[in-house]
Amino acid sequence: MALLAAPIPPTRCPGTRRSATRRSAFYGNLRRPLYPVIKSDSVDPVRNPYAPGAGQRPPELAGRDRELQQFEVVLERVARGRPERSMVVTGLRGVGKTVLLNTFKSMAIQRLWGTGKIEARPDQSIRRPVAAALHMAIRELAPRHRGPERIDEFLGVLKAFAMRDPGAAKGTSHWSPGIDVPASRGRADSGDLEIDLTELFVDAASVATDLGVGIALFIDEMQDVPALDVSALCAACHELSQTSGRLIVVGAGLPHLPSVLSASKSYSERLFRYARIDRLDREAADLALIAPAQEEGVAFTPEALDALYEAADGYPYFVQAYGKVAWDLAPRSPITAEDIKVSAPEAEEELAVGFFGSRYERATPAERDYMHAMAQLGDEPVPTADVADALGRKPSSLSPARDSLIKKGLIYSAERGQIAFTVPHFGRFLRAQPI
Numbered sequence: 001m002a003l004l005a006a007p008i009p010p011t012r013c014p015g016t017r018r019s020a021t022r023r024s025a026f027y028g029n030l031r032r033p034l035y036p037v038i039k040s041d042s043v044d045p046v047r048n049p050y051a052p053g054a055g056q057r058p059p060e061l062a063g064r065d066r067e068l069q070q071f072e073v074v075l076e077r078v079a080r081g082r083p084e085r086s087m088v089v090t091g092l093r094g095v096g097k098t099v100l101l102n103t104f105k106s107m108a109i110q111r112l113w114g115t116g117k118i119e120a121r122p123d124q125s126i127r128r129p130v131a132a133a134l135h136m137a138i139r140e141l142a143p144r145h146r147g148p149e150r151i152d153e154f155l156g157v158l159k160a161f162a163m164r165d166p167g168a169a170k171g172t173s174h175w176s177p178g179i180d181v182p183a184s185r186g187r188a189d190s191g192d193l194e195i196d197l198t199e200l201f202v203d204a205a206s207v208a209t210d211l212g213v214g215i216a217l218f219i220d221e222m223q224d225v226p227a228l229d230v231s232a233l234c235a236a237c238h239e240l241s242q243t244s245g246r247l248i249v250v251g252a253g254l255p256h257l258p259s260v261l262s263a264s265k266s267y268s269e270r271l272f273r274y275a276r277i278d279r280l281d282r283e284a285a286d287l288a289l290i291a292p293a294q295e296e297g298v299a300f301t302p303e304a305l306d307a308l309y310e311a312a313d314g315y316p317y318f319v320q321a322y323g324k325v326a327w328d329l330a331p332r333s334p335i336t337a338e339d340i341k342v343s344a345p346e347a348e349e350e351l352a353v354g355f356f357g358s359r360y361e362r363a364t365p366a367e368r369d370y371m372h373a374m375a376q377l378g379d380e381p382v383p384t385a386d387v388a389d390a391l392g393r394k395p396s397s398l399s400p401a402r403d404s405l406i407k408k409g410l411i412y413s414a415e416r417g418q419i420a421f422t423v424p425h426f427g428r429f430l431r432a433q434p435i
């Protein structure tokens with residue numbers, strides 16, 4: 001805050017004196033109109049550290065030490081050629097799966113691994129995205145590799161793999177993988193994704209082995225990978241695990257992802273270590289708020305933290321959302337329970353539009369009816385038969401609405417015959433909506 005509220009000292013910039021003068025004049029003009037808006041000399045909105053938003057890196061990655069340690073072990077074991085299961089992170093919307101996946105990616109990069117990431121989409125084959133991601137991974141490794149011909153050889157296989165995309169084959173697409181070596185023949189180009197992916201992964205892993213590192217392929221929204229591709233992916237991972245190939249597939253997705261994987265290959269449970277991430281406990285949620293605030297010289301009263309935990313319920317997205325608005329509206333440090341009370345309605349309004357509303361709007365009227373019926377039945381997973389009862393319909397007539405809600409990622413089947421929201425507090429949001 002000192003920058004805006006305190007009298008501005010002459011800017012001391014290591015650059016030229018001239019640019020320093022220009023800078024201070026610029027800030028001098030800005031300061032006056034901003035000061036009354038900020039109204040505080042300690043809780044400065046410009047320095048607000050909280051980051052509500054999909055995949056937004058939180059200022060403090062709280063409560064995820066166990067998962068980080070587990071991934072550290074995975075990296076170390078794979079690098080040593082030890083048999084190891086890869087990791088799949090699952091959880092509800094907004095619990096921090098993407099953020100954790102990105103952190104895993106940074107950890108792999110720190111170990112000089114090659115990395116690539118895709119976000120799966122329903123109805124889209126993973127062939128092209130996987131090709132692009134592995135291209136990125138190899139580009140990271142290539143400058144350190146002593147045998148450029150090995151890299152070119154792999155790129156030739158990668159290009160052949162990418163060009164077997166059904167869209168490209170039909171001539172409906174002029175997409176080119178941007179690889180300027182000729183496509184090779186006879187490897188990873190059969191058109192059968194299971195065979196091709198296996199060969200591609202084995203070759204990529206062997207390039208990484210040359211360097212004594214590994215390759216990590218990250219797949220976000222993994223529950224959206226089409227069924228045939230999931231099966232191919234599991235088969236390729238299975239092959240790699242048998243040969244201790246140094247390539248791992250690390251996934252993230254909604255809570256039903258393990259059942260999507262095991263429906264496709266029964267051995268998938270032995271391929272992946274599932275890490276279910278959830279709400280933060282009280283200590284972690286407090287840390288997520290306090291640690292970034294401390295960096296800026298701002299504190300919370302214990303009662304403010306009580307009120308924030310009650311409001312956010314430990315869900316990381318909500319922790320960031322309530323923390324952000326509370327900071328913006330608090331007149332001074334420490335932030336008090338009264339500040340939380342004043343700011344909560346604004347945070348709720350932002351969540352209603354950005355977090356809940358944007359998802360609700362993706363649903364058709366029939367799907368909305370289905371979700372409203374679910375919401376009336378409570379916040380726990382509910383039997384699909386009860387939803388049908390509540391709507392006075394036959395369960396089979398509701399299958400299309402239910403299936404398309406699952407496809408849209410708004411609900412998931414917690415177990416056979418049961419259904420639940422993927423979005424925390426969504427039932428509460430719906431109950432407050434006019435039907």
Ligand SMILES: Nc1ncnc2c1ncn2[C@@H]1O[C@H](COP(=O)(O)OP(=O)(O)OP(=O)(O)O)[C@@H](O)[C@H]1O
Nearest residue numbers: 052053055058062093094095096097098099316317
């Ligand atoms: N461990 C954490 N501590 C504090 N904040 C976190 C943590 N993890 C995630 N967040 C915050 O939560 C929000 C949601 O994170 P993210 O987008 O990774 O969730 P997600 O599980 O991928 O959600 P979705 O299923 O909608 O893709 C972000 O604003 C992020 O900054």
Ligand SMILES: [Mg+2]
Nearest residue numbers: 055097098099
């Ligand atoms: Mg995500």
